[in-house]
Amino acid sequence: MNELRNQARSGAPERVVQISGQVVYPGEYPLEPDMTLADLVRAAGGLTQTASTFGAELVRLKIEKGQQKLQTETVPLPDGWHTPLRPYDSVNIRPLPGWAERETVVVEGEVLYPGEYRIRPDESLRQFIQRIGGLTERAFIPGVVFSRADLRKKEAQEIKRLTERLQANLASLSLEQSQVDAKSAEAFGKAQALLPRLQSMRPVGRLVIDLAAVLDGKTDVKLRDGDKIYVPRIPQEVTVLGEVQVGTSHLWSPGLSRDDYINRSGGLTNKADEDRIYVVKANGSVVAGARTLWFGSAEQKIDPGDTIVVPVDLTRMRPINLWQT
DSSP: OHHHHHHOBTTBOOOEEEEEESBSSOEEEEOOTTOBHHHHHHHTTOBOTTEEEEEEEEEEEEEETTEEEEEEEEEETTGGGGOBOOTTOEEEEEEOTTOOOOOEEEEEESBSSOEEEEOOTTOBHHHHHHHTTOBOTTBOGGGOEEEOHHHHHHHHHHHHHHHHHHHHHHHHHHTTGGGOOHHHHHHHHHHHHHHHHHHHOOOOOBOOOOHHHHHTTSOOOBOOTTOEEEEOBOOOEEEEEESBSSOEEEEOOTTOOHHHHHHHTTOBOTTBOGGGOEEEOTTSOEEEOOOOSSOOGGGOOOOTTOEEEEOBOGGGSOOOOOSOO
16 A cells, blocks of 8 residues: 555556445555446455444545645435545445344343343343243342442453552561561451452442332333343341351341341441441442441341451551552
């Protein structure tokens, strides 16, 4: 192409044409004698399956009164396949209107017909659930897990960033080990223990949704390629994790509060931050456990499938500047 451009002279423009859009090999091609639109498409490997065969856009360069002008026209097909091409012509093969690549979602768990399904453009979650036969009688609607591919990608990037930051902080702290006290050594040990946990984390990409509201028509979610839906069976347990004597799961009872389940796990350790206890609801949302006018910790409602998390009190440890930006 460079050789053809170097041969161009006044009155003898470069013999190069361009094609873009729905062809196998878009790009620039030498303009052969008596070359037509059909010849250029053949040189570019032919049309893709998404190409529209009703018309092509032709952009043509014209010189009028010493000024360069671009003229755009639509070449009707198939009659326009024999349109002769000129130097500087640029052709764009348009896609089929409304064309969408194959997009699929996966649904598992308590639905009538689980599996992988192709979705229609702009299909909603409510429409999709109706299409696959609905939910089973054992479906736990508040606990549906809805994950999205682009959210998983963002989580993976964040996990990588936090891992790299922790590694950098550990390297810095290791230089201070000869002069640290017992509490600093303990903080360093906890940070070391956190690193393999971060490295082994797998992104979920969960999007918190209210499936009951979706099914009732009060709200909805537009499905995207790569979405995953898991509808669990109705759970019977409540899980307690973190700074308790024994982290475990307990059989749910409607009369038990958050603190009752903590007591059943042996109570808090001396490192627990009791003012920041929180509950991860079955749908993935988080309810903070701070003592306020509206949410007393003992009265906080606990449902089947909830997870109670007791965090460590970081004020009792030597600070590690891990989460600073």
